[in-house]
Amino acid sequence: MNIAPVLRAAASGVARRPVQTAVLFIVLLAASASATLGLTLYTSANEAFQENFAKYHGAQLALYVNAKRATAQELANTTRLPEVTGSAGPYPATTVTASTTPSVPGSPRTGPRVSTGAGAWQSLTIVGRISLGGPLDDLTRNGGRWAAATDEIVLAPSYSGFAGFPVGSTMTVRGLAGKPRLLVAGKGGSAARDEAAWMTPDGIAALEAAGAPAEQEMLYTFGSAATAVEMDADLKAIEAALPEGAVVSSVSWLLTSDQLGGVQGINTPFVLAFALLAMVLAGLITAAVVSGVVVAGYRRIGVLKSIGFTVLAGLVPAVRAGRLSATAAIVAGQAPAAGAGQHAQRVFAGLPAPRPVTLGLAAPFSRPGRSALTGAVVCSGVAAVVLAAGLSSSVTTFTHLPLTGEGQAQVTLAATGASLAPFSSRQRAELTSALAALPGTEHAVAGLTIMGGLLDASSALSVPGLQFPLLTRVYDGASGWLQGTLIAGTWYHGAGQVDVNHEFLTQTGLAVGDELTLSADGHLVRTTIVGEIFEPGPPELFAGSATFAGTPLATTITQYDIRLRPGTDPATYMTALTRKLRSSAYAVTGPLTIQADGLRNIDTSLIGLLTILVAALAALGVLNAMIMVARERVHDLGVVKAIGMTPRQTVSVVLLWAVVPSAVAAVIAVPAALVLHDLTIHAIGTQTGTGVPAPLVEVYRAGGLALLALTSLGLAVLGSLGPAVWAAVSRTTAVLRTE
Amino acid sequence: MSHGMANAAAGGHRSGYRAEMLIQLSEVTRRYAGGGGPALDRVSLSVARGEAVAVMGPSGSGKSTLLNLIAGLDKPSGGTVTVAGQRIDSMGETRTARYRRGQVGMVFQFFNLLDDLAVAGNVLLPAQLAGMPRRKARARCAELLARLGIGRHRDAYPARLSGGERQRVAIARALINSPAVLLADEPTGAVDTAAGQEIGQLLLELNAAGQTLVMVTHSPELAARYSRRVVRLLDGHVASDIATARG
Numbered sequence: 010m011n012i013a014p015v016l017r018a019a020a021s022g023v024a025r026r027p028v029q030t031a032v033l034f035i036v037l038l039a040a041s042a043s044a045t046l047g048l049t050l051y052t053s054a055n056e057a058f059q060e061n062f063a064k065y066h067g068a069q070l071a072l073y074v075n076a077k078r079a080t081a082q083e084l085a086n087t088t089r090l091p092e093v094t095g096s097a098g099p100y101p102a103t104t105v106t107a108s109t110t111p112s113v114p115g116s117p118r119t120g121p122r123v124s125t126g127a128g129a130w131q132s133l134t135i136v137g138r139i140s141l142g143g144p145l146d147d148l149t150r151n152g153g154r155w156a157a158a159t160d161e162i163v164l165a166p167s168y169s170g171f172a173g174f175p176v177g178s179t180m181t182v183r184g185l186a187g188k189p190r191l192l193v194a195g196k197g198g199s200a201a202r203d204e205a206a207w208m209t210p211d212g213i214a215a216l217e218a219a220g221a222p223a224e225q226e227m228l229y230t231f232g233s234a235a236t237a238v239e240m241d242a243d244l245k246a247i248e249a250a251l252p253e254g255a256v257v258s259s260v261s262w263l264l265t266s267d268q269l270g271g272v273q274g275i276n277t278p279f280v281l282a283f284a285l286l287a288m289v290l291a292g293l294i295t296a297a298v299v300s301g302v303v304v305a306g307y308r309r310i311g312v313l314k315s316i317g318f319t320v321l322a323g324l325v326p327a328v329r330a331g332r333l334s335a336t337a338a339i340v341a342g343q344a345p346a347a348g349a350g351q352h353a354q355r356v357f358a359g360l361p362a363p364r365p366v367t368l369g370l371a372a373p374f375s376r377p378g379r380s381a382l383t384g385a386v387v388c389s390g391v392a393a394v395v396l397a398a399g400l401s402s403s404v405t406t407f408t409h410l411p412l413t414g415e416g417q418a419q420v421t422l423a424a425t426g427a428s429l430a431p432f433s434s435r436q437r438a439e440l441t442s443a444l445a446a447l448p449g450t451e452h453a454v455a456g457l458t459i460m461g462g463l464l465d466a467s468s469a470l471s472v473p474g475l476q477f478p479l480l481t482r483v484y485d486g487a488s489g490w491l492q493g494t495l496i497a498g499t500w501y502h503g504a505g506q507v508d509v510n511h512e513f514l515t516q517t518g519l520a521v522g523d524e525l526t527l528s529a530d531g532h533l534v535r536t537t538i539v540g541e542i543f544e545p546g547p548p549e550l551f552a553g554s555a556t557f558a559g560t561p562l563a564t565t566i567t568q569y570d571i572r573l574r575p576g577t578d579p580a581t582y583m584t585a586l587t588r589k590l591r592s593s594a595y596a597v598t599g600p601l602t603i604q605a606d607g608l609r610n611i612d613t614s615l616i617g618l619l620t621i622l623v624a625a626l627a628a629l630g631v632l633n634a635m636i637m638v639a640r641e642r643v644h645d646l647g648v649v650k651a652i653g654m655t656p657r658q659t660v661s662v663v664l665l666w667a668v669v670p671s672a673v674a675a676v677i678a679v680p681a682a683l684v685l686h687d688l689t690i691h692a693i694g695t696q697t698g699t700g701v702p703a704p705l706v707e708v709y710r711a712g713g714l715a716l717l718a719l720t721s722l723g724l725a726v727l728g729s730l731g732p733a734v735w736a737a738v739s740r741t742t743a744v745l746r747t748e
Numbered sequence: 749m750s751h752g753m754a755n756a757a758a759g760g761h762r763s764g765y766r767a768e769m770l771i772q773l774s775e776v777t778r779r780y781a782g783g784g785g786p787a788l789d790r791v792s793l794s795v796a797r798g799e800a801v802a803v804m805g806p807s808g809s810g811k812s813t814l815l816n817l818i819a820g821l822d823k824p825s826g827g828t829v830t831v832a833g834q835r836i837d838s839m840g841e842t843r844t845a846r847y848r849r850g851q852v853g854m855v856f857q858f859f860n861l862l863d864d865l866a867v868a869g870n871v872l873l874p875a876q877l878a879g880m881p882r883r884k885a886r887a888r889c890a891e892l893l894a895r896l897g898i899g900r901h902r903d904a905y906p907a908r909l910s911g912g913e914r915q916r917v918a919i920a921r922a923l924i925n926s927p928a929v930l931l932a933d934e935p936t937g938a939v940d941t942a943a944g945q946e947i948g949q950l951l952l953e954l955n956a957a958g959q960t961l962v963m964v965t966h967s968p969e970l971a972a973r974y975s976r977r978v979v980r981l982l983d984g985h986v987a988s989d990i991a992t993a994r995g
Contacts, residue, residue, distance in 0.1 A: 350864040351905060358869060364876035375864055648860040651821060652874045652921065653849025655842045738841070741821045742812075 032633045033295065039626055040291030062262065065147040065199070068095075068228035069262045070240070072247060073102060073134065076223035078255040084227055087250045092231050092243050097145035099225035101137035101213040105185065106596055111178035111193070135162065136226050137210035145228040146199050148207065152176050153195025159212040162191040165198035165205055185219035224257060237263060237547075282396060282689045283619035287626060290389045293382060294630040350375025365658040368649070369665025376638065383634040384670030387728075388678040390627020391671075391721045395682035395709075396689070397620030398717055402708035403690055404616065410702060413493035413508070413542045413551060414456075414482050418570035419579050420586070421598050431457075431565045436594070440569060443589045449577035452490045455566040457483040457554075470529050470550075470562060472517065479513075480547055483562055485554040490572055496700045497521045498540030504555035508540040511700030513548035529560040545699045624724065631667055631728020638666055639732040647741050656737035663733035667725035675721035679714055770928060770960050771795035771818055776827035776837075778813050778984075787813040789984040790827065795962060797928070800955040802971035802992075803964045805981035811964040814981065815931050818962060819852050820844040832928045849878045853922030857934035859914040861906040861921075867893070868902045871920045878925055885924070892920040896950065912943025919950065923959075930954065932963040936970060948974040 061067070074084065081099065088096035141148040141155060153176035156163050164174055174180060180191045197207070208216075217223045229247070233239040240261050248256050353374030357367040373380035411417060422440065424432060432440065437455065444453040459470050459481040470481045484491065492500040492508075498521040501508050507525065519525060521541050527534045527550075536556060542549075554563045573582055583597045590597075639646070650659060687706055694701035771794065778788040788810045795801050803811050816822035817829050820836045829837040832851050836844060848854075853874075861870045868889055875885035893899040896916040898909075906914055915935060922930055932951065936944030944967075952974045955961045965971055971978045972992050980988040 351866070354864045354869065355866070358865075363879075364873065371864070644860075645862055648862060649873065649877070650845065651819070651848065651854055651860070653845050653877045653925075655845040655877075657842065658845075658877065742816045 028636055029633055032629050032636075036291050036294045036626055036629055036633075039622055040287040042622075065149070066095075066143075066145050067199075067230075067262060068097065068145045069231055069234040070229045070244065070247075071146075071260045072227040072229065072244075073257040073259065074099070074225045074227060074251065074255050075257050076101075076225050079225070079251050083251055083255075084225060087227065087247050088229075090246055090250060092233070092246050093229050094232050095145055095230035097143050097228040099227055101210050101217075102134060102224040102226040103213055103216050103221040104134045104224065105182045105216060105221050107133045107191075108181040108183070111174040111180065112190070133205050134224075135206040135208050135213060135216070137213035138207050139209060141197070143228075145230065148197055148199055150195055150197040152197075153193070155197070156194045156208050156212060158192075158194075159209060159215045160189065160191055161194040161208065161212065163195045163197050163207045164193055165196070182216070185216065185221055187219055189216065189219055234262070237261075282400070282685060283393065283616075283623055286389055286393045286396070286623050287619075290386060290393075290623065290626045290630060293385045293389065294626070294633055296382060363658075365654065365661045366665060369662040370669055372638075372642070372662070372666050373669045376641070379634065379638060379641075380670045383631060383638075383667060384674040384677075386627055386630030386634060387667070387671045387721050387724050388674035388681070390624055390630065390724045391675055391678035391718065392682040392685065393623035393627065394620060394720045395679055395714070395717045396685050397616055397623070398713070399682065399686040399708050400689065401616055401620075403686070403705045406704050406708060410543055410704065411493035413544055414491050414549075414570065417491045417493055417572065419573045419599070420571040420583055421568055422571065422586070423568040423596050423598070424594060431567050437566055440590070440595075443586065444569065444571065447582065447585060447589065449573045449582040449585070450571060451574040451577075452487070452572040453569055454484050454486040454488050454491065455569055456485065456488075457481075457562060457565045457567050459483075459562075470527060472525070472527060480549045482549070482551050483554050483557060483565075484551070484570075485563075485566060488551075488553065491551075491570060492542070494543035494702045494704070496541040496543055496702045498538070501539055501552060501556075504553065504558065505536050506539045507536045507550055507552040507556065508542050509538055509551070510542050510544035510546075510549045511694070512546065512698040513550060514538075514541060514700075515698055516548055529557050529562050532557075532560050534560070541700060543700060543702045624720075627724050628727045631671075631724055632731060633728075635663065635667055635729040635732040639663060639736050643736070643739070646736050646739075650741045659737040660730075660733040663736050664726060664729050667729040668722065671721040671725035675718040678721065679718050683709065768797045769794045770797040770799075770832060771962070772828075772830040773814075773817070774828045774830075776817060776824045776829060778810070778817065778822065779825045786825070786984050788817070788824070788981075791981075791984070791986055792827075793979065793986065793989075795929075795960065797960055798955070798958050799977060800951070800961040800975040801963070802975035802978045803962065803981060804966070804968070804971055804978055805987070809981040810984045811981055812933060815933050815962065815964050818929070819854055819931050820848050849874060850925060851928045853919075853925070853927035853930045855915070855918050855922050855930065855932040855935045857937040859906070859911075859918045859938070861914055861917055863906055866903050866905055867898065867909070867917050870906065870917055871924055874921060875924045880925070888924055888926075889920070892923055896920050910943065911939035912946055915939055915943070915947050916950070919947075919954075923954070929960040929962060932961065934964055934966065936965070936967065944970070 084099050087093065138148065141150060150163075153163070162180060174193050176193055176195055178193050180193060182189050182191060191208075191212075229243070231239070231243045234243055240263055244259055244261075350371060353371040354368075357371035358364075360367050360370075362370075373383075422444075441453075441455075444450050459479075471479065489500055489502075496511065498508070507527075509519075509525075514520060517525075519538060521538050523538050525536050525538050527536060534557060536552065542551065557563045573579060579599055583599065587595075587597050646659060646662075649662075654662070686708075690705050691701055693699075694705075773791055773793045776788055776791045776793075777786050779786045787808075791810075791814070793814075803814060805811050813822065817824055817837075818831060820831075820839065824837050827837070828835060831847070834847060834851075836847055839847060862873070865873065871889045871892060872885055875888065880888075890899070890902075893902055896919060898913055898916045898920070901909060901913060901917070906917065909917065915938075919930075919935075930951075935951065936947050939947065948970050951961060951963065955974075955976075961975070963971075963975060975992055977989070977991050979986060
């Protein structure tokens with residue numbers, strides 16, 4: 010069979026429907042794009058981190074060791090442990106207290122200009138590296154140059170507290186002899202870890218000579234380090250190989266991975282929900298187009314068959330058309346079946362409304378299948394808009410949900426240095442006095458933070474039978490004001506009660522109300538979980554010191570969390586507190602932002618973009634449906650125009666064709682969107698391990714929903730206005746010639 | 749009985765009574781995009797109120813174009829079209845629609861009834877679009893259906909009617925707003941001979957009652973029997989304009 014005439018006939022069919030062809034092309038393109046985006050995010054969560062980790066030879070563990078407690082040989086021994094597969098270091102390291110306010114060079118005449126910003130001090134761990142490369146953890150440079158002189162430093166671009174330091178600015182270090190000032194020579198960092206700052210090894214030595222603590226950084230990779238349990242075992246093996254107390258702190262690659270994965274985990278369900286909607290829309294629109302082409306193609310197919318084309322010629326419009334006789338196909342392609350719409354016309358004609366209105370309202374019943382498809386398209390579009398509005402509200406709520414503990418504190422006071430060193434009794438008295446003396450202090454509570462049960466051997470806290478890093482916060486005093494967002498239950502209010510986050514419950518399999526036995530310094534402490542708090546990240550536990558009476562945890566204090574009286578400027582307060590303490594042993598910092606920003610950094614513009622995309626798809630779907638309906642009913646339109654229907658009445662009729670399906674669509678779409686929103690939010694809660702606080706779900710208001718439901722009418726008007734105007738202005742004689 | 753003024757170029761200039769001219773085409777030309785000669789070329793034609801004019805001619809001679817121009821469904825490329833004192837060639841779409849609704853009733857070869865509407869619904873539609881009071885419209889509809897002999901089909905749908913019955917429904921619809929002129933495009937072209945004669949007779953009766961009628965037809969017999977004047981078009985010009993035996 011010669012295929013050329015068939016192709017020519019098919020091309021002619023496409024050419025006859027340029028708008029619908031374009032609509033179909035755009036719809037499939039947009040749906041494919043959104044689906045690809047969703048699936049890519051779904052499959053590649055953490056992929057960027059993994060790629061960077063491999064590309065830059067990331068270290069799975071960074072260990073900071075007290076240089077006075079471990080020899081070079083002992084450190085070298087750790088690299089030969091069976092668990093260890095790769096290592097780098099030791100690199101000289103130190104921790105200093107630095108001002109978070111940069112000194113920026115001004116003009117030669119005015120001299121240095123010192124910003125009078127927050128004026129706070131924060132501890133900063135600096136590692137000595139000669140160059141960017143290394144057997145592990147290759148560094149990247151994002152600006153400026155690598156440190157060359159002993160007073161030059163390279164800062165990580167996004168490290169909290171020091172992100173605002175431009176290249177060329179100067180950092181003030183306090184508590185050291187000679188009050189050293191460090192020039193920010195460049196910006197750069199580790200692609201695999203959230204590390205702060207680098208200098209030359211000579212620079213580190215100069216700081217140590219001025220009084221900074223001497224530390225060593227070791228980097229490791231392991232045979233098994235994919236889970237927190239494996240990582241914990243690796244760390245314990247290294248700790249065992251070193252003298253007691255040699256390890257100051259450690260940073261696991263899982264922490265960075267979790268933070269990045271958390272962001273992806275939050276974004277992925279959002280995008281997947283929209284991708285799903287886009288694909289549903291694309292399917293519906295394609296079905297509408299194909300069905301329309303089939304119906305409209307009947308006549309054409311009939312003509313083609315009558316002049317000798319075989320069934321194959323009709324394959325593009327539909328196999329069904331091929332089964333019709335030539336005459337039946339011609340007849341079938343000319344007008345909709347009359348029966349379905351007659352009853353509706355009779356009913357609507359009786360309404361006390363202008364005839365064009367009742368004609369338009371009844372018309373969709375003549376083509377119930379087409380109207381159902383139009384309604385489904387609008388339904389998907391409205392559902393997308395309602396869902397997007399809800400998700401945007403949820404995202405906004407999510408990013409502003411109060412966190413518990415440090416999240417509620419406006420100022421935190423801790424000992425300087427990398428370790429969480431406990432305060433002495435004298436220090437506690439001094440701090441309590443200083444805080445009470447400052448008029449801006451509204452609440453101040455002493456607390457103990459235990460990171461991963463590693464504060465020190467005597468005060469480690471764990472859950473018997475479970476091995477995971479546990480972040481514990483124990484408060485000595487009234488701590489109700491530290492309560493952020495509760496997902497369930499209440500804040501603890503006595504001995505034996507604890508609050509935990511969702512991740513804790515997930516990993517332990519426990520629920521609010523369950524009993525929990527903790528091991529503190531060898532003592533078993535029986536507690537009850539009284540509340541689930543919203544706290545993204547690894548497992549966390551909150552309790553009062555009375556719960557651990559008789560153990561070191563009840564009396565160990567590592568920090569003070571402070572809330573300020575309304576109207577108190579945090580920067581001014583922090584400066585005043587720093588001056589009052591007059592000691593480099595304390596670090597005064599502002600609100601904790603690192604974790605919150607990392608886990609809750611959701612790109613709302615993505616949601617906005619996807620909303621516009623899906624709504625546009627819905628409008629295109631309506632446009633497509635209305636074009637087909639207008640084409641099918643062009644003869645009827647010509648007749649009513651010939652007997653006196655004005656252009657405005659014609660526009661009204663065509664717009665109303667879309668109104669009935671759209672109204673029904675709104676009734677279905679709104680509850681469907683609510684369910685989808687609920688599913689999406691819970692998927693996010695599961696994906697991120699944060700749980701789902703009620704404010705994330707309860708974002709819709711009745712009035713807002715009614716307005717959103719009106720979106721259906723907007724989509725209907727938007728999609729049908731073009732065909733309506735076309736129907737109004739097209740020449741009646743032309744359409745009547747379609748007989 | 750009055751006769752209009754024929755196209756001078758046709759050589760059939762007719763002097764007659766100074767009757768009221770309902771339709772006046774002056775130097776009307778209609779060209780369509782795509783080249784070729786004009787469908788109508790400087791045609792001048794008048795139709796007096798109460799006349800029954802048959803327009804004849806071969807395919808492509810401009811018959812339907814002429815009818816569409818009088819109905820306001822099409823606009824001339826040149827010249828003027830005046831109906832009932834209104835220049836319809838310069839009207840906007842909305843005014844033209846109102847003009848059609850009030851002054852013109854159209855009957856098509858293939859009836860052009862709306863399949864979703866019953867007989868009464870089809871007949872009532874122009875009145876409803878014109879905003880005629882519901883009671884008055886229903887009374888007028890009932891009167892017309894009875895007059896045209898299709899009263900018993902009031903609630904039937906077009907698909908269940910014969911060709912002749914459908915054309916009667918179309919005529920009733922055309923008359924519902926009491927138009928000044930009834931335009932019929934091949935009104936018997938899609939019905940059998942008997943039904944065609946019935947339709948012709950009906951149109952004759954309507955004209956006898958004072959209804960102005962302009963009818964396009966291929967049938968010399970229909971033209972001779974049921975009109976009083978026959979205008980022949982050829983290649984967009986008026987070839988002849990003569991009175992019939994009835995005229």
